[in-house]
Amino acid sequence: MAPAAVQKFRPVVISGPSGTGKSTLLKRLFAEYPDKFGFSVSHTTRSPRPGEQDGREYNFTTKEAFLDLVAQNGFIENAQFGGNYYGTSVQAVKDVADKSRICILDIEMEGLKQVKRTDLNARFLFLSPPSLEELERRLRGRGTESEDSLGQRLAQARNELEYAQQPGAHDKIVVNDDLETAYTDLRDWVVDGGRFGASE
Numbered sequence: 001m002a003p004a005a006v007q008k009f010r011p012v013v014i015s016g017p018s019g020t021g022k023s024t025l026l027k028r029l030f031a032e033y034p035d036k037f038g039f040s041v042s043h044t045t046r047s048p049r050p051g052e053q054d055g056r057e058y059n060f061t062t063k064e065a066f067l068d069l070v071a072q073n074g075f076i077e078n079a080q081f082g083g084n085y086y087g088t089s090v091q092a093v094k095d096v097a098d099k100s101r102i103c104i105l106d107i108e109m110e111g112l113k114q115v116k117r118t119d120l121n122a123r124f125l126f127l128s129p130p131s132l133e134e135l136e137r138r139l140r141g142r143g144t145e146s147e148d149s150l151g152q153r154l155a156q157a158r159n160e161l162e163y164a165q166q167p168g169a170h171d172k173i174v175v176n177d178d179l180e181t182a183y184t185d186l187r188d189w190v191v192d193g194g195r196f197g198a199s200e
């Protein structure tokens, strides 16, 4: 049997508290390596909007099919917003590897734990803020959060930082203090001398 594409194109899970700088760093990584990485296509039960194509913006699906896949543990993460379901399926991550790209998963701690229960052969990087105080400053500076949402994000950040301290929780921890240093650290670990974590 041919080896699964995820053996060669190992997905990378990047987690870390909201506001730590994941989007900022990933944007740079994608710009420096435009053909190497990809995001998985999410499932949704909402209707396609004009111009949206099944399998491109989303995998459009019915509520029944969605819930079937939930029951089969087919999702890494799933949630309900405004009456519709959304989720990242294990298969969608494999689809990225099948296209010879490394899937980058920007997910929360619960999703990460779910990935560990799959055969996705992922590598795990935790992006840590220098401190909770600095994280709060950045979230306030970004100007996207209400006080409520800020409080929730900081509480969740405490959980994630605690989990990250457990041995074996992540393969690599990058502290995003100085942006240049953090980017070099993250890139060098992800690229891994051109092996991208694969054994050969």
Ligand SMILES: Nc1ncnc2c1ncn2[C@@H]1O[C@H](COP(=O)(O)OP(=O)(O)OP(=O)(O)O)[C@@H](O)[C@H]1O
Residues within 6 Å of the ligand: 016, 017, 018, 019, 020, 021, 022, 023, 024, 025, 138, 139, 141, 142, 176, 177, 178, 179, 180, 182
């Ligand atoms: N090293 C850094 N020093 C100072 N500010 C930074 C640094 N890295 C990122 N920021 C700023 O912190 C804010 C949060 O960054 P970003 O939006 O990338 O976080 P995120 O982890 O992707 O958050 P979310 O998970 O909520 O999308 C942004 O305003 C960004 O410009």
